[in-house]
Amino acid sequence: MPDPLTTIEKTTDAMTIQLLDAEGRRHQHAEYDPLVDDLDAGAVREMYRDMVLTRAFDAQATSLQRQGELGLWPPSLGQEGAQVGSAHALRPKDFVFPSYREHGVAQVRGMELPKLLALFRGTRHGGWDPHEHNFHLYSIVIGSHTLHAVGYAMGVQRDGDVGTGDQDRDRAVVTYFGDGATSQGDVNEALVFAASNNAPVVFFVQNNQWAISVPAATQSPVPLATRGTGFGIPSVRVDGNDVLACYAVARQALERARSGGGPTFIEAVTYRLGAHTTSDDPSRYREREEEERWAGKDPIARLRAYLESEHLADEEFFGAVEQEADELATATRDRCRELVAGPTVEMFDNVYQAPHPLVAAERADFLAYEESFTDGGDA
Numbered sequence: 001m002p003d004p005l006t007t008i009e010k011t012t013d014a015m016t017i018q019l020l021d022a023e024g025r026r027h028q029h030a031e032y033d034p035l036v037d038d039l040d041a042g043a044v045r046e047m048y049r050d051m052v053l054t055r056a057f058d059a060q061a062t063s064l065q066r067q068g069e070l071g072l073w074p075p076s077l078g079q080e081g082a083q084v085g086s087a088h089a090l091r092p093k094d095f096v097f098p099s100y101r102e103h104g105v106a107q108v109r110g111m112e113l114p115k116l117l118a119l120f121r122g123t124r125h126g127g128w129d130p131h132e133h134n135f136h137l138y139s140i141v142i143g144s145h146t147l148h149a150v151g152y153a154m155g156v157q158r159d160g161d162v163g164t165g166d167q168d169r170d171r172a173v174v175t176y177f178g179d180g181a182t183s184q185g186d187v188n189e190a191l192v193f194a195a196s197n198n199a200p201v202v203f204f205v206q207n208n209q210w211a212i213s214v215p216a217a218t219q220s221p222v223p224l225a226t227r228g229t230g231f232g233i234p235s236v237r238v239d240g241n242d243v244l245a246c247y248a249v250a251r252q253a254l255e256r257a258r259s260g261g262g263p264t265f266i267e268a269v270t271y272r273l274g275a276h277t278t279s280d281d282p283s284r285y286r287e288r289e290e291e292e293r294w295a296g297k298d299p300i301a302r303l304r305a306y307l308e309s310e311h312l313a314d315e316e317f318f319g320a321v322e323q324e325a326d327e328l329a330t331a332t333r334d335r336c337r338e339l340v341a342g343p344t345v346e347m348f349d350n351v352y353q354a355p356h357p358l359v360a361a362e363r364a365d366f367l368a369y370e371e372s373f374t375d376g377g378d379a
Helices: 004-014 041-066 080-087 103-108 113-121 144-158 185-197 225-230 243-258 288-295 299-309 315-338 344-348 357-374
Strands: 095-097 173-178 201-207 235-239 264-269
Touching: 041 080, 041 103, 041 113, 041 243, 041 299, 041 315, 080 103, 080 201, 080 243, 080 264, 080 299, 095 144, 103 113, 113 315, 144 173, 144 185, 144 201, 173 243, 185 201, 201 243, 225 235, 225 264, 235 243, 243 264, 243 299, 344 357
Parallel strands: 095 173, 173 201, 201 264, 235 264
Antiparallel strands: none
């Protein structure tokens, strides 16, 4: 008798959405082709540019941490396709709740990427205004932000900004997290609330195969894409290194959410080519052969091969992108070293939206403590 888990795995693999294979060849898909057919050459080139710039920034941030300029850094190397493709499906009014690795999403949303460094340099609790680009602050606590995303989506729903048919009004929410986060209670609670309230939220799981040192197969005996189905949420598995497929799948899910169709669970199958964070050594728990196999599925090389084979970009374009990447790398180094901490008392300023007597008292006590040093008092 066949193993039911093996049967599920094979079935899910066969259903993984892919429009560009590892060699950059375009494959047809009746359901998702219409969602990418209206992309012009300029839009596809912009996806390539966003991935290259994200990788250049990420490489510099990693180097800066190694040089002692950052306390920690979570590399996104290898996951650019999942992030950039899905983010290109967003509209300006949609809201993003990232975890701590979504550098590519920040790039697409128009963030100045060096702003991401303040949190990891320890100079700010956040580093940017979430409302400026509808891109929330990074969440270091694994999975907690999925509840925030669902709560925000329920607010959007109650404001009547779903299913009106007005593209300038209808909006959706997307939350990004990793395969390891699916084991957290917060994520499962978020799925319950999203399903029971038909909330306009997309759960975008980047399955990069490793939750620090724990492989995805150990975390779950069944494909992660089946998690959403268990909660009654439409679910899909996509090749996370295929930027076009990630765009198409995310676009469909976001359009469903905006129209009042409720949540979607997306598993983007990708791979982190680097460490979980710069405090991690992946050579202690995974094989070089595995890393090399996944390096052959690189999302940037894949899209470049497609652009070249379809004559959608020339060497002048690729050269200009590389030049821009070099300039971003220089700016990242300079901006990082310019970051200095603000007044320590800032830690009290954004705990609650409204004044809170306990926080106000603690703030006053802290200020008095600080002033005791400058006034010559004993501390």
